[in-house]
Every structure is written in structure tokens, then in C-alpha cells.
Amino acid sequence: MLTEKEIWILAGRFSARSITELSIEDMQAIADETGISLKAVEWYALDKQIQPLRYRRNLGTLGFDGQKKLLESTIIVCGLGGLGGHIIEQCARAGTGTIIGADHDVFDATNLNRQILSAIDTLGEKKVEEAKKRIEKINPAVDFKDYHGKFADIEDSDWENADIVFDCLDNIAGRIVLGEKCTSHNLPMIHGAIAGWCGQVAIVWPASSILETIYKGQETGIETETGTPPFTAAAAASIMTANAIKILAGKETEKKEQILFFDLFENDWQTINL
Amino acid sequence: MLLEIRLFATFRHRRFKTKQMELPVGFLLGNLLKKLDISIKNVGILLVNGKHSDKETRLIDGDVVAIFPVVGGG
Numbered sequence: 001m002l003t004e005k006e007i008w009i010l011a012g013r014f015s016a017r018s019i020t021e022l023s024i025e026d027m028q029a030i031a032d033e034t035g036i037s038l039k040a041v042e043w044y045a046l047d048k049q050i051q052p053l054r055y056r057r058n059l060g061t062l063g064f065d066g067q068k069k070l071l072e073s074t075i076i077v078c079g080l081g082g083l084g085g086h087i088i089e090q091c092a093r094a095g096t097g098t099i100i101g102a103d104h105d106v107f108d109a110t111n112l113n114r115q116i117l118s119a120i121d122t123l124g125e126k127k128v129e130e131a132k133k134r135i136e137k138i139n140p141a142v143d144f145k146d147y148h149g150k151f152a153d154i155e156d157s158d159w160e161n162a163d164i165v166f167d168c169l170d171n172i173a174g175r176i177v178l179g180e181k182c183t184s185h186n187l188p189m190i191h192g193a194i195a196g197w198c199g200q201v202a203i204v205w206p207a208s209s210i211l212e213t214i215y216k217g218q219e220t221g222i223e224t225e226t227g228t229p230p231f232t233a234a235a236a237a238s239i240m241t242a243n244a245i246k247i248l249a250g251k252e253t254e255k256k257e258q259i260l261f262f263d264l265f266e267n268d269w270q271t272i273n274l
Numbered sequence: 275m276l277l278e279i280r281l282f283a284t285f286r287h288r289r290f291k292t293k294q295m296e297l298p299v300g301f302l303l304g305n306l307l308k309k310l311d312i313s314i315k316n317v318g319i320l321l322v323n324g325k326h327s328d329k330e331t332r333l334i335d336g337d338v339v340a341i342f343p344v345v346g347g348g
Contacts, residue, residue: 083348170348195345198283200318213326214318215344222284222316223347233348261319261342263283266291270282270340272319274326 001043001072006036010044021051027141038141039097043071054139055095066249067095071141073248074098074161078151078178079168080127081105082228083192085116086237087166088131092139094245099135100158102147103127114230151178159185164244167191167204168237172215179204179211188247192240196226197265199236203243205255213274214259232264275299275335277306282342285312297333304329306339318344 002010013030022030022045031038042052046068051059055067062070073096077084080103088099106126111118117130128146135144147153151174165182167189169175175191182189182204189204191211204210239260246252261270277295289310297306303322307314307329319342320327333339 079348081348168348170346172344172346175346192348193345194347195343196284198343198345200345215346218315218318218344218346221318221344221346223345226284228347259319261282261345266286268282270342272321273324274319 002036002040006034006040007044009034010036010041014044014048014050019045019050021053021056023053027052039071039143042095042141043068046071058094062094062245062249062251066251069250070095070245070248071097073163074100074158075244075248076100076102076151076154076158076162076165077168078102078166078174079170080117080131081111081168081170082114082194082230082233083237083240084166084168085118085127085131086234087168087241088135088144089116089138090238090241091244092135092142094241095139096142096245096248098143098145098161100145100147100154100162101128101131102149102151102154103131104149114228114233116234151181159187162187163248165189166240166244168240172218172220176211176215179208183207190240190244191259192236193221193223194228194232194236195221195223196229197232198222198226198261198263199232199239200259200261201236201239201243202259203247203252203256205257208257210257210259210274235262235264275301275333275337277301277333277336278338279306279310280338280340281310282340283345284343285310285341299334300332302329303327303331303333303339306333307341310341312341316343318342 031041046064107118128148183206186206191202321340
């Protein structure tokens with residue numbers, strides 16, 4: 001995260017007074033004065049047990065080490081619609097260091113019910129562009145790289161640098177191909193899918209057969225009848241983000257072959273071992 | 275033989291959540307789906323006693339069958 005020279009500069013800057021917390025303004029001032037990136041300044045502060053205020057409400061859950069690991073992390077989010085929009089929102093707020101987002105689409109009126117990046121004034125705009133603007137607004141320490149295209153367009157170097165991939169696609173064929181891609185790069189994938197009141201989330205570890213098991217021979221799900229309402233998208237996205245952050249922050253080490261299926265109408269949550 | 279059938283999500287509409295069913299020993303899971311008027315193309319997770327199974331599975335007394343729809347939206 002930091003070169004020896006940067007550590008020396010920051011050590012000088014931080015030793016001037018006893019600091020226990022850093023405001024948004026303080027961090028920006030240090031970054032501006034030293035020419036060191038905001039993300040690196042945050043990381044250094046966390047390393048010295050200094051709380052960046054923007055992460056204070058994370059620290060009781062993630063700890064200084066977990067927050068540092070999250071800042072060092074790179075995620076790929078495939079699909080920036082109902083699931084992906086909420087995921088980049090949460091990951092940026094949580095302090096995920098680098099987010100790579102891919103979506104070939106622009107917003108239309110049918111997205112407004114659930115896609116958090118869509119609004120009347122963003123109809124017709126590229127989803128990746130709105131994602132970029134949103135992340136800059138929420139947390140400028142986060143690096144965002146956008147691909148206005150399919151996930152197949154993402155460069156090899158980005159797959160190699162990634163720690164985790166989010167499957168936020170809206171079609172089964174694409175999900176299967178993405179799963180294979182993640183296995184080929186030895187990356188865990190967070191799968192999420194929704195239909196009506198129901199959703200499912202799984203951590204798909206490399207070489208796992210979960211997707212083949214649940215989607216064998218299928219082309220579409222019941223979402224063609226039930227649609228995809230806002231609360232289900234937000235719920236699935238939250239579970240996906242929590243599962244990813246557990247791994248990124250070094251809290252989850254057990255590799256379970258599990259899928260969570262939830263039904264918000266019945267308030268029924270089933271954890272299924274596959 | 276007596277089976278317990280558990281349906282999830284939209285499969286409950288006009289059917290049931292949980293039901294005990296009496297069927298001949300060795301009844302095929304695929305035939306149970308037909309009996310319930312559930313198309314295999316709509317079935318995602320299909321469990322017998324918590325283990326993923328397919329339509330060729332032969333059921334035995336006391337089996338608990340859980341049927342979930344395919345969910346693919348985003």
C-alpha cells in the first residue's frame with residue numbers, strides 16, 4: 001500500500017500531535033499536502049490504530065486489521081443493476097479499496113423500481129458512468145475502474161489482481177460462464193439471484209459445482225413471471241456484500257458448499273448444504 | 275410409503291407448504307413433480323433428505339422432499 005518514503009512522510013506528519021481520529025477534512029488535507037493517495041493515508045492511520053471517522057462505525061465489526069485488509073482489496077462487480085448497484089454502494093461505504101465494475105447497459109424506466117443508481121435524470125445514461133459518479137461522491141478513497149461492456153471485456157490483469165467477484169448478472173447462461181471464468185482465475189464468486197419475494201446467495205469457491213447443480217439445463221427462472229421487486233434486490237445484495245466482506249476482511253476461512261434461499265413473504269430462510 | 279413434501283416460494287401457490295403423501299415404494303422423483311404439476315424446467319434446488327437429487331431418484335419410505343424454483347434475476 002505504501003512505499004518506505006511515504007511511510008516516512010506520514011510518520012512525520014502524524015507524530016506532530018497525538019491523533020486518535022481523523023475527520024474527512026483532516027485526511028484530505030494530509031493527502032493534498034503529502035501527495036499520497038487518500039486510500040494510503042487511511043490505511044496508514046488504521047495501521048497506527050487511528051480511526052478515520054468515516055469508518056468508525058465499521059471498526060467494532062471489522063477491526064483495524066479487517067478494515068485495512070478491506071482497503072487493500074479489489075472486487076469485480078459483474079452487472080450494475082438491481083444487485084450490483086446496491087453492492088457497489090455498500091462496498092464503497094464499507095471501504096473496499098478497488099472496485100471494478102462491468103455493465104454494457106444504460107438505464108431505462110423498468111430499472112427504476114429497484115436499481116439504486118437509476119433515477120429520472122439518469123435514464124439513458126450508462127450504468128458504469130453512474131456507478132463511477134456515485135462512488136466518487138460516497139468515498140473518493142475508492143478506486144473505480146469501469147467497463148462499459150460485458151464481463152468478458154475485463155482485462156486479464158484485472159482478474160489477476162482481484163480478490164473476489166460478484167455475480168450480479170440477470171441471465172443464467174452468463175452466470176455459468178462467469179463461474180467458469182472465476183474458477184480459471186482461482187477466484188471466489190459471490191452468486192446472488194432474485195425473483196419475486198425470493199432470492200438466493202452462495203459463495204461459489206473455485207471449481208465448485210453449485211451453479212451446475214442449481215441451474216442444470218435451465219435457461220430462465222421464475223423472475224420472468226414474478227419480476228424483481230426492490231426489497232428482494234436490496235436484501236440479496238446486502239447478504240452478498242456481507243459474505244464478500246467476511247472473506248476480504250479475513251473473517252471467513254471455512255469453505256462451505258452452501259446456498260442460502262430466502263422467501264421474504266414467508267420470512268423463511270433456508271441454508272442448504274450442496 | 276409415506277413421504278413429506280415441502281414446497282418453497284411460488285410452488286406453494288395453489289398447492290401447499292408441507293404435505294404428507296402416500297405413494298408406492300420406489301416412486302420416481304420426476305413422477306412426483308408431474309403429480310404435483312411442477313415442470314422440471316422450473317425446478318432449481320431439489321432435495322431429498324437435505325441432499326441434492328434429480329428426477330431419476332427413487333423415493334423410499336420416510337423421505338423428505340424439498341422443491342425450490344429456479345431463481346435467476348438480478
